[in-house]
């Protein structure tokens with residue numbers, strides 16, 4: 001059996017949480033990540049017959065039975081994952097009943113997965129239906145994206161359009177746009193269901209006045225999506241109070257999308 005502390009997926013969780021913390025996206029216990037793992041790969045590191053304990057997940061995730069995830073812990077700080085992954089992360093398998101998580105590793109202090117597990121698992125189910133290669137769900141509180149929520153309409157067409165205008169690469173990176181939810185109580189099945197409904201259409205979902213969710217095939221893709229939105233939101237916040245003299249026009253956004261061959265939300269442009 002290989003040493004779990006050297007597993008690429010543990011390394012990736014450590015590296016990503018550290019990056020997000022240093023970017024200021026995950027203050028205190030803010031943010032959470034779940035990564036769908038390959039069962040055969042996990043078997044190289046863990047005895048899959050050994051369940052440490054079981055934890056109820058609070059809803060039924062039938063479509064994920066048998067699937068294994070590495071997930072950040074509730075109340076845990078991203079800044080601490082790097083130094084103590086076994087306390088701050090856990091590897092769980094969705095049990096046969098679809099309602100229980102079997103802990104295979106981690107949450108060493110008796111902890112459990114993020115309170116946002118409903119939003120994560122429901123988003124995984126939604127994304128896997130539209131993209132079998134999907135693997136990652138990531139949530140955080142990026143500063144400028146959050147600031148933008150207070151001064152920009154929480155409308156997905158308008159917000160996507162504004163973000164696309166802020167950096168040339170935006171429409172190429174997230175041609176599917178950004179879904180937007182109003183402020184909702186977090187940690188609930190309801191916000192999970194609302195997030196998953198948006199995830200059928202978008203890989204990015206803004207939680208009004210809270211933060212953002214990203215989904216992707218890899219950690220880099222997902223991180224890159226959020227990073228690009230955050231950069232655009234930063235440009236917006238640096239310029240929103242100034243007279244706008246120049247902008248990228250809608251016909252130029254279309255030109256970009258067509259040149260790079262991306263399937264973009266044509267209904268989000270005024271052409």
Ligand code: 2HA
Pocket residue numbers: 029030031032074075114115116139186187
């Ligand atoms: O886990 O970010 O939304 C802390 C949060 C809740």
Ligand code: ZN
Pocket residue numbers: 030031139140141186210211
């Ligand atoms: Zn949050």
